[in-house]
Amino acid sequence: MSHDDFPTDNPAVVTCGLPYANGDLHIGHLRTYISGDAYARAMEKLGQQTAFVSGSDMHGTPVAVNAEKEGVSPEAFAMRHHEKYAETFPKFNVEFDNYGHTHDETNTELTQEFVRSWVEEDHVFEKEIQVAWDPEADTPLPDRFVEGTCPYCGAKARGDECDEGCQRHLEPGEIEDPVSTITGNPAEYRAREHKFLRLSDFQEYLKGFIDRLEGTSNARNQPREWIEGELQDLCITRDMDWGIDYPSESDEDGDGTSEEDLVLYVWVDAPIEYVASSKQYTERVGADTFDWEQVWKAGAPEPGASDEADNEAWTQSDTGEIVHIIGRDIIQHHTVFWPSMLRGAGYNEPRAVMASGFVNLDGDAFSTSRNRAVWADDYLDEGFDPDLIRYYLTTTGGFQQDVDFSWEKFRERVNGELVGTLGNFAYRSLLFAARNYEGTPDADTSEEVSERIREAITDFEDAVNDYSLKRAGDAAVALAGFGNEYIQRNEPWNLTDDDPEKAEQVIYDCVQLAKAVAVLSAPILPGKAQTLWTQLGEEGSVHDVPLSGALEAPPADFGEPDELFEKIEDDRVEELNEKLEASVQAAADAAEEDADESEDETVTDESDTESDIDIEPINDDRISFDEFQDLDLRIGEIEVAEPIEGADDLARVEVDIGVETRQIVAGIKQLHDLDSLPGKKVVIVANLEKAELFGVESNGMLLAAGEEADILTTHGDSGPGTKVR
RNA sequence: AGCGGGAUGGGAUAGCCAGGAGAUUCCGGCGGGCUCAUAACCCGCAGACCGGUAGUUCAAAUCUACCUCCCGCUACCA
Structure with missing residues (x-):
């Protein structure tokens, strides 16, 4: 990577955190995908060669658990969600260059290659740990196959995470009073050999890495406490069938048992999908067009190289620019685990991590269990254009700030900025031009207007280099705002008779501004920008036009345009709020019924266990x-x-x-x-x-x-x- | 408790890193103008002693110290 401003001569990869193939998407989830898409498009606008990739995260215990509940295979279960995601993203104009999934061959092979590299470089060790086990089903219970009590806060927790209490990540073996989610029986602990990635090997490297890292400040600062403190080693294997097999080393160590049964922890193969997906893209378009190896591998220090924190080596390599766009809940995975994994396998390191804040709904967190959410499908079913929510999510507040969504605020932004400013300017300009001149009048762009467009271009470029989508979006809308002011100030409708030449000049400027707005808004509003582009009589795609296209002459002929955006009426907002309340209420009623049931269960549970309370066995080791x-x-x-x-x-x-x-x-x-x-x-x-x-x-x-x-x-x-x- | 991020007109935001005239923009309020345009747009007005206190400086929203309050993240059953 380099640390030169974009665009660099290197190819770039922009990635989005992998959606987990286990549920529906709501607009909170969509924030990172929309942002990733907009950012990748914005980089391309600058002339940066960019691949935008991601894929579905298919493995892990939640998929296995939920598949079992439904009585289907994990693969079928995950694949169904994968297909749903792959179908949903384009509906929001999120268009990946490659969207794969972690269960495909490319990722499986690449993941095993990574692990072999770590083993070769001696970053992996074996350790015996206590694993929850279902004695009746005679099967190990990794992560979410076990529920119990959080050892830290005492709340009811899943095996891998204290999801209702303190939110802490739990390592295998930590949870107390484990109960099998398969049979409901108390689980017991058994000793099992597991593989660990020795993160402490990368501690010095990570200290250098975190100082080089670009992106949002939260991604740089939050992991400091880990990196500068003591790093715990990461258990990279699980006892289960669903996942990528731990690569067997022809069983040289002769213990014969473990490796066959072990799969890799989902956080091992998930980020490697970034690489795999890039590779698939290369396989499709050819290395001449996009070379995944140049991005991910070329120029990186060899594994085991001793220049641990050598800034020079990293910042001057002509490889590729890797930009990860994620939610702030997975910062550590991308700033501690992932760079260690890359480094251990001799890969290039990320240049930037952009960690987004969450999306709230009317001031409170989304709650999928209470159905207090605006689902992706709901949004589309209401008939709203995807570009509206794209605009809202990318330009409300800074990227790392939490964003509050409400239909009322949504209406305000859409009506004020998209309808009133951008849409209205484009419409009035093109309509005037079409009616009076059947297109662009014969004139040239005035110095004032071309200067203003250049300013907008610079704002846009600076915004991309500061990882600020909000400012990139604002650059386009502000330019339209200028256009409104410009047309109003010059009143061309009063000039057509008195000073036709001046009128032509003004309208030419307005058409030029509209064209510039189309180019600049294309990353945030891909569909609407294309519509405007076509209204201007332009051929082809606005997405293939570089920023400099904003200053090129518009076509001479075009007809009357349609309105770009529609106003959202007040009563529409009321209606939407009522629907939301109703769905929350429905979920609450359902939950109450569930709660009644589970209360009953709890009572019986207690009476069952009253007689034979779990008593720890007396320690056999006597002390003096x-x-x-x-x-x-x-x-x-x-x-x-x-x-x-x-x-x-x-x-x-x-x-x-x-x-x-x-x-x-x-x-x-x-x-x-x-x-x-x-x-x-x-x-x-x-x-x-x-x-x-x-x-x-x-x-x-x-x-x-x-x-x-x-x-x-x-x-x-x-x-x-x-x-x- | 530590670390990180915040505190700017009624609401929401920018500026702070690289100090400089009476502080940005949007929404809302008030008044006016205009009419090409989706009754919209344009202009103007009111409204913030930039969380508090002290300091550095010719000059501080911006730098320093201390403090208050909010949010996030942590090696939470010693």
Whole structure:
């Protein structure tokens, strides 16, 4: 890659985060795809050779789980969603140069090549970990095949993620009280050999990488804490059938068991689809047109090369420009895991990561479970043009900011900017020109207008180089705004009789401006820009025209145009809001029924388990009396107990232990009424090494039992400081 | 608690990195003009002491320090 302004002489790849083949798309999802498409088109407008690629993410446990629920094969399940996505994107004018999926041959081969490279370079090691297992079905339970209690916040959680509680990513083996989602039975843990990618090998490299990275500031800053701290190694295999097989090494290590049964973790093969999809594009159009290897491989340091953080080597290589466009929920995957994966296999590194904010609905987060969402299909069914939502999502606020969507705001933007400013200017100009001159009058562009168009072009180029789609879109609309002002100021309708030459001049300028608006708005409004282009009597596609086309003479002949955009009426908004409310209500009613049912289930569950509560087996390893003596247990009295802000469970307590008052951090915040604790006697481990949790020093441990953190106390009159033995 | 991002007229936004006249743009409010155009467009007015306090400077929304409040992200059962 280079760090020169776009366009560079290198080919570029723009990618979108892979949609997961497991559900429908709503307009929140669409934000990154629309932005990716608009950005790729904008790069091409600058003259940058660009391939825009992505693909569906087919693997992983959610697909396997949901396929099983439906009684279909994971492949059929994922493929159905893949086809739906591939069909939906073009309806929003999102046109990938290649849209593949992770289960195809190209990605499978490439992924296994990556893994072999890591193994060759000794970045992979084996470790035995505890894996949840369904004893009845005799099958391992990776990720979402198991549900249980989050070890961090105590909420109900899935095996790979605490989805309802603290949102934390869970590594295999971490979840507590695991239950199989297949049979509903309690799961047990079994020891299994798994493969890990040693991320710590790339720590120094990543420090250099993150400083070179362009794009949005959140993508650069958020992973700093990981990269500059201690990197945990990434478990790259799972016990399941659905996925890409871990490449067998002809079983040299002779343990015979594991590798055959292991597939790669979905986050291994998913980003590699970026490469695979680029490769498929090359295979289709030929390396002369687009060379995926030049983008992804050429010029990158060899794997194992020692120039870890050598900026020179990276920034001066003439390879390709890789730009990833993602949601901000997967920043770490693209700024920690992914560059490590690339580096480990000797590939080029991304030049930029653009991490978008989320889309909210009337101020609150989208909720698919509550059906509080505007679905892609709903939007289309309402008959709205895709360019409207493209405009809204790309030009409302900065890319990394969250965007709030409401039908009311949507109406305001569409009516004010697209209908009032852009559409109206184009329409009035072309209509006037067609009626009076049957096209473009005989004149030349005035210096004022061509200067203004050049300014818009510069704004557009700067915007692309600053990774700002909003400013790129604004450049086009602002130019139309100028056009409105220009035509109003010159009043050509008053000139046709008195000063026909001047009138021709003004209208020529307006047609030129309309043409420039078509060129500049094409990335954001691909369909409407093309319509305008055709209205201008232009041949071919506006998307093949470079920015300089904005200054070229418009065709001499064209007829009366149609209106580009339609106003959205107030009562339409009311109607849409009512529909949205109704669907939320319907989902809420359905959920209530579900909740009633599941409540019943919960009750029976509890009565079932009451008799045989899960009790951890007694540890067989006996310790000596001396070892026990090492523990300094004391009675203490709680003086202060207050929550630690930002922590779900932690509380800061001060405990009087006779000789002194200790500050201890304890995970009891949600389980106790903290106000009632002062005065209570407790048992603490007084000689535990100090630790810092959430920045608060913890000097000892407060003993408590079980999930409910039942605090140990005394029943006699032993005072603070009394030793427990 | 740490780290990151914010706090700018009624609402929403830009400017801040590379300090410079009475601070941008859009929506909304008020008034006017015009009529080629989708009753739209154009012009004008009102409205912000640029979160607070101190400092650097001839000059600060912009730099520095401290503080307040919001949002996000973290090695959360010691």
